[in-house]
Amino acid sequence: NEDSYKYLLWDHRPLTAFWMIGPGKARRLEQAGLYTMGDIARRSQWDEEWFYKTFGIDGEILIAHAWGSDPVTIADIKNYHTDSHSLSTGQVLPRPYPYDEARTVFSEMIDSLCADLFSKRLVAPHFSWWVSYDHKSLEACPNYEGPLVVDFYGRLHPKHSGGSVRMLADTNLASAAAPLLLASFDAHTDNRLLFRRLGVCADDVRLDNGSFQMNLFVDEEAVERDRQLQSTLGEIRSKYGANSLFLGKNMREGATQLERNRQIGGHRK
Incomplete structure (x- = not known):
């Protein structure tokens, strides 16, 4: 469930271990100070726009993965x-x-x-x-x-x-x-x-x-x-x-x- 996902994987490194995050995307995230899924989830709470501007529709999927959830849509x-x-x-x-x-x-x-x-x-x-x-x-x-x-x-x-x-x-x-x-x-x-x-x-x-x-x-x-x-x-x-x-x-x-x-x-x- 989402709680166990946060407990087990929010601090996991490297980001490239996660689906859809290749070296290029991981590098852009790290340049923004985001090294873990927990970092991504916390950033999305106050700056969701950055993910959309940087990654387009993939930003929505990235945020969803960080929270251990799929977007409803x-x-x-x-x-x-x-x-x-x-x-x-x-x-x-x-x-x-x-x-x-x-x-x-x-x-x-x-x-x-x-x-x-x-x-x-x-x-x-x-x-x-x-x-x-x-x-x-x-x-x-x-x-x-x-x-x-x-x-x-x-x-x-x-x-x-x-x-x-x-x-x-x-x-x-x-x-x-x-x-x-x-x-x-x-x-x-x-x-x-x-x-x-x-x-x-x-x-x-x-x-x-x-x-x-x-x-x-x-x-x-x-x-x-x-x-x-x-x-x-x-x-x-x-x-x-x-x-x-x-x-x-x-x-x-x-x-x-x-x-x-x-x-x-x-x-x-």
């Missing part, structure tokens, strides 16, 4: 999609985000996921998503009466939200996926709360064989135009860099895509 994420092949992207936001800013990032993530699907020649029939809220949400919305969960710091925060949508036809285009995903996001999140983690997943992905599934509700000419546009955008970004072309929303308050394009594996190059 990681366990819950598995329930949102089946065991079939999937492709997903997740983000730990750099600070508590209000609804409008979180929605901007969510939209960017849909674009990024669909571009990834397109570049891999994959399509998906349905998508799922999840968010978790920051514990400061209860300060921002003192009259919140929804379900609560306790994190590994013992803090109360609103229970996560999530949902899934089914496409009219298999797709890898944001023009098809975004309207449905954003509508689901709007319907199932609480816009009074502060957001901290976001994720979106393409479920049951399969190879795109290039054939169209006939559907009276799908404008095939528009789909083909979007395919050609996505192909052109991908070629330009591949040749000149991910930030050589971007959308107006990427400049909105709280947007993260341009910065993430400068990063590798959730931390700066």
Whole structure:
């Protein structure tokens, strides 16, 4: 259990003995004066942001391991999609985000996921998503009466939200996926709360064989135009860099895509 983990392993050295901590990550931790899991846990109590800024989404996993616990959202994420092949992207936001800013990032993530699907020649029939809220949400919305969960710091925060949508036809285009995903996001999140983690997943992905599934509700000419546009955008970004072309929303308050394009594996190059 968590108590025995703390007793037996909080003072254990070296950090590289623990899963997911290689020499490079251990060196960065030691440069910050963190030599044990106990050091990491204690630092996370007053400076959680440092882990997210330094290690990206791996920072959340690192903190969870230090406390001998798995983040609730990681366990819950598995329930949102089946065991079939999937492709997903997740983000730990750099600070508590209000609804409008979180929605901007969510939209960017849909674009990024669909571009990834397109570049891999994959399509998906349905998508799922999840968010978790920051514990400061209860300060921002003192009259919140929804379900609560306790994190590994013992803090109360609103229970996560999530949902899934089914496409009219298999797709890898944001023009098809975004309207449905954003509508689901709007319907199932609480816009009074502060957001901290976001994720979106393409479920049951399969190879795109290039054939169209006939559907009276799908404008095939528009789909083909979007395919050609996505192909052109991908070629330009591949040749000149991910930030050589971007959308107006990427400049909105709280947007993260341009910065993430400068990063590798959730931390700066």
